[in-house]
Amino acid sequence: MSGDLVNLLLVAVVAFLPTIEVRGAIPMAYVVYHGNTAGFWLGVVIAIVANIAIGPVALALLSSVERWLLRQEGGVLACLRNTYLGIIQRVERRKGVVERWGYVGLTLFVAIPLPGSGAWTGALLAHLLRLERRKAIASITAGVMLASILVLLGVEGVITLAGIAELLK
Secondary structure (H helix, E strand, O other): OOHHHHHHHHHHHHHHOOOOHHHHHHHHHHHHOOOOHHHHHHHHHHHHHHHHHHHHHHHHHHHHHHHHHHOOOOHHHHHHHHHHHHHHHHHHHOOHHHHHHHHHHHHHHHHOOOEOEOHHHHHHHHHHOOOOHHHHHHHHHHHHHHHHHHHHHHHOOOOOHHHHHHHHO
């Protein structure tokens, strides 16, 4: 397997990881392909596509996995169940914007490029709030696109934390 293919596969895997997603995959592509514009943009596209794939995959599997997981009572699987229940409690505390703004709120929640937001948490919120699957996937996709633009602007130095802090003063 060539080095470029391995790098692109790693970018895709990072984009699919909970809490990291495009927030980590796009900067990774920037570092890996620094000076190689075509490689960088291919990495960005792969990161975005992998991150967008989370919405349909998670929403298709969540009900079945959740039912199975909640029935587990012993050993490692009970620990995994308890971890999942803890995640649900944290997500429940963040659902206000989605409840208030609906699908637009879901888009904004996914678009915020911070840990604890993103496609995985957005899909879990959509599942918990019993949102219509197609509309939720569209909202998650739009949120991933917005998050990708924000991350790209940050990577390119167009927006910085210092600049954001200055705007907030």
